[in-house]
Amino acid sequence: MSFSDRFVELRAPSSRWRRWHFILLAVIVLGLLSAGGGVWILWSFSQDLPDLEAIGEHRPSLVTRVYADDRNVLGQFYIERRFLTPFAEIPDSLSQAVISVEDARFFEHPGLDVIGIFRAAWTNLRRGGRVEGASTITQQLARSLFLSPERTYSRKLREVLLAYRIEKRLSKEQILEMYLNQIYFGHGAYGVRAAAQTFFGKSLPDLTLEESALLAGLPKSPNNYSPFRNPERAKRRQEHVLARMEEAGFITATERQEAVDRPLLYERPEAENLAPYFLEYVRQQLVAKHGETAVYKGGLEVFSTLNTDMQRAAEAAVKQGLRDLDKRQGWRGPLKTLSPDELVSLAAATEDTTDMSPDEGEIVEGVVTKVARDYVEVRVGSTAGRLSYEDMEWALRRLTGPDPRKDAVMLPSVKRLVKKGDVIEVAIKQTEDKVVHWQLEQSPAVEGALVALDPRTGAMRAMVGGYDFLRSEYNRAMMAERQPGSAFKPVIYCAAINQGLGPGSIVLDAPVVYEEEQTGKIWKPENYEQRFYGVVSLRDALIHSRNLATVRLLDRIGIKPVSELSRALGVSSPLNYDLSLALGSSSVTLVELTSAYGVFANQGIRLKPYWLTSVHDPNGEVLEQTVFEPEQVLSKETAYLVTNMLEDVVQRGTGQRAKKIRRPIAGKTGTTNDFTDAWFIGYTPNLAVGVWVGFDDRRSLGNRESGAHAALPIWIAFMQEALKQLPTMPFEIPDDILFVRIDPATGLLPPEDGSQGTVEIFSRGTEPKETAPQRLDPSEFYKLDRFQEAPVGGSILSSQEMATF
Numbered sequence: 001m002s003f004s005d006r007f008v009e010l011r012a013p014s015s016r017w018r019r020w021h022f023i024l025l026a027v028i029v030l031g032l033l034s035a036g037g038g039v040w041i042l043w044s045f046s047q048d049l050p051d052l053e054a055i056g057e058h059r060p061s062l063v064t065r066v067y068a069d070d071r072n073v074l075g076q077f078y079i080e081r082r083f084l085t086p087f088a089e090i091p092d093s094l095s096q097a098v099i100s101v102e103d104a105r106f107f108e109h110p111g112l113d114v115i116g117i118f119r120a121a122w123t124n125l126r127r128g129g130r131v132e133g134a135s136t137i138t139q140q141l142a143r144s145l146f147l148s149p150e151r152t153y154s155r156k157l158r159e160v161l162l163a164y165r166i167e168k169r170l171s172k173e174q175i176l177e178m179y180l181n182q183i184y185f186g187h188g189a190y191g192v193r194a195a196a197q198t199f200f201g202k203s204l205p206d207l208t209l210e211e212s213a214l215l216a217g218l219p220k221s222p223n224n225y226s227p228f229r230n231p232e233r234a235k236r237r238q239e240h241v242l243a244r245m246e247e248a249g250f251i252t253a254t255e256r257q258e259a260v261d262r263p264l265l266y267e268r269p270e271a272e273n274l275a276p277y278f279l280e281y282v283r284q285q286l287v288a289k290h291g292e293t294a295v296y297k298g299g300l301e302v303f304s305t306l307n308t309d310m311q312r313a314a315e316a317a318v319k320q321g322l323r324d325l326d327k328r329q330g331w332r333g334p335l336k337t338l339s340p341d342e343l344v345s346l347a348a349a350t351e352d353t354t355d356m357s358p359d360e361g362e363i364v365e366g367v368v369t370k371v372a373r374d375y376v377e378v379r380v381g382s383t384a385g386r387l388s389y390e391d392m393e394w395a396l397r398r399l400t401g402p403d404p405r406k407d408a409v410m411l412p413s414v415k416r417l418v419k420k421g422d423v424i425e426v427a428i429k430q431t432e433d434k435v436v437h438w439q440l441e442q443s444p445a446v447e448g449a450l451v452a453l454d455p456r457t458g459a460m461r462a463m464v465g466g467y468d469f470l471r472s473e474y475n476r477a478m479m480a481e482r483q484p485g486s487a488f489k490p491v492i493y494c495a496a497i498n499q500g501l502g503p504g505s506i507v508l509d510a511p512v513v514y515e516e517e518q519t520g521k522i523w524k525p526e527n528y529e530q531r532f533y534g535v536v537s538l539r540d541a542l543i544h545s546r547n548l549a550t551v552r553l554l555d556r557i558g559i560k561p562v563s564e565l566s567r568a569l570g571v572s573s574p575l576n577y578d579l580s581l582a583l584g585s586s587s588v589t590l591v592e593l594t595s596a597y598g599v600f601a602n603q604g605i606r607l608k609p610y611w612l613t614s615v616h617d618p619n620g621e622v623l624e625q626t627v628f629e630p631e632q633v634l635s636k637e638t639a640y641l642v643t644n645m646l647e648d649v650v651q652r653g654t655g656q657r658a659k660k661i662r663r664p665i666a667g668k669t670g671t672t673n674d675f676t677d678a679w680f681i682g683y684t685p686n687l688a689v690g691v692w693v694g695f696d697d698r699r700s701l702g703n704r705e706s707g708a709h710a711a712l713p714i715w716i717a718f719m720q721e722a723l724k725q726l727p728t729m730p731f732e733i734p735d736d737i738l739f740v741r742i743d744p745a746t747g748l749l750p751p752e753d754g755s756q757g758t759v760e761i762f763s764r765g766t767e768p769k770e771t772a773p774q775r776l777d778p779s780e781f782y783k784l785d786r787f788q789e790a791p792v793g794g795s796i797l798s799s800q801e802m803a804t805f
Contacts, residue, residue, distance in 0.1 A: 087173050102216075185219060367380075445695070491562060504537050512524070525547050525548060570599070663728055675703065678707045748772035
């Protein structure tokens, strides 16, 4: 064998060995490079992971809850509706159901379940699609807390790394607690506590096994498995969860089947939308003091003064009162008229619908589909009903006068009023033999407001800021400054009493003319009745709201004392510094004036209106608390004298309609020029209530729509309900109030001619000491020279001046 052959022979195996050696070496090198690359990749991805040092202290976004005075939830502020619940308060059935369906090996793996990954892969391969996931509960928590929902390999790798780190820092129970408080169940419910309330109206301890299984199945796809949207799909998902619980050994086959067979009774929460103006005002105050983050994410516990029964009564009274006023102003006609093609399309669209009928009394839009001889057919969605001509009578008055006649006159009038295709507003009057009977309505254009305060504490018990919060969020109870008219007069009379006058003091109600020095403008105030009444007592002047007498009274006592008294009573709005102040020309807010009346009710003690008793953080720490600061701004005697006069306003004056309440009541009406604003503010010893009615654009409410006609009925309707929960209380008479018989024509003691006089009240030390001369017939006063001409500059007649007659 040649050398070359031997070389080749020897070379051959040597070359083969070298070739395998190279391959092995390459594999080793690639393996080392891959491992190093993997380490480098893991290291690089771990550099920008969030710091988990404080994960044990993590607090998710929580709901701020506002409570009424009975500690029931009135409203909530949140971005995510969630209530933090400790793990110990979560029922075992719920946590076991979640573990069974989401992560059966939760207590065995370190955050990444390799066995679960292979099992899910095999299941998906067998079923030909992605039917099962492999993310652990810890991975889902990491994703929810720190990562975006994007589906990328980098996000998945970060998720795994975070899950591993979380498992190193927290116990399994802590992880499960955070997860159960974090996940979304649908319909705005975050966390298990909100979910139990949303779907079953229950607290967590009251959940049954079947309910827990239903809830545990929701987080995978809250929209698809919603029992409100897809009840059959939700039921199948619940059965799947129960089967997984049996597989995991948490329940027996018998328990699973019993839970499957039991029906699920859902209790879908209905938004009551109570007190929207009050809640918005509270929200604004909270944000101003504590910031938006605390309000929307901080889980504050806010305890308010609002009484839910009074609030419902207030909202009902305002709505009905404004509707009645709006009807007196006449029907504004159909909202629009549908074309024949639109009517055909509407009929086709509603043929197969099964929408719910509106609630009784709710104003809705309907379409006139037929005008018959004695009724109009109106369709609201899929609900058709009859609108009788009698229930349209208030609108017919506009065409036929105050007393439309039946049949002959009625039918032509109705046919002029509505026609087929007209869109009108109606409300259900009643449902009889499955036939819906409508009544014609229209949403009022006029606005109104109501405030109810406890004068003994300043607590706000009810607030209505307008007819409809969805129509206008402007809070007319707290923000609108409007002229109060005669409702401001009690402040004038109170200032006069502070200067030693009393209800029996005499003032002249006669024409008066004032000339402004700088501009030369002439002001000639008039009474509502456009006549004058001569010599009257302060009591009668206030009872009957005599403008001329009040202007003269203010001229006598001065503007400055009234301005200072207004501030002491809580009126902070700017006031005119002229005699028009006597007639309520200075705009004030409803809450200001109602609070001022509350001082009269509370024996001269002022307490600032407040709406929050306290604010707490989620740990129960007090962040804010109302501290009472009572201030005696009037003497008890002065407050009672004003109250006693205002009681007579109800008994004999412009507020007589309120007598039907049959309780000790004091109050005053207010009406401005051209009937632009209507007021009534009144009180009992334990409740002060103010009502305002008007248009936002300050136009007239209509002829004779005074405070007694437009505002007082709302006040009465509210008080009839609100006072049911309050005891009947008399106005307390201070010790230094004296009852003295006087001569009403002079304000002095009765004359010696045997005249009996009338009983009047006085603060001790201000009672008359002099006896009146022989009484002069009041009709003779007008023949005296000093009453013949309207003086420039008014004055009040003193007792000494009256004695000269």
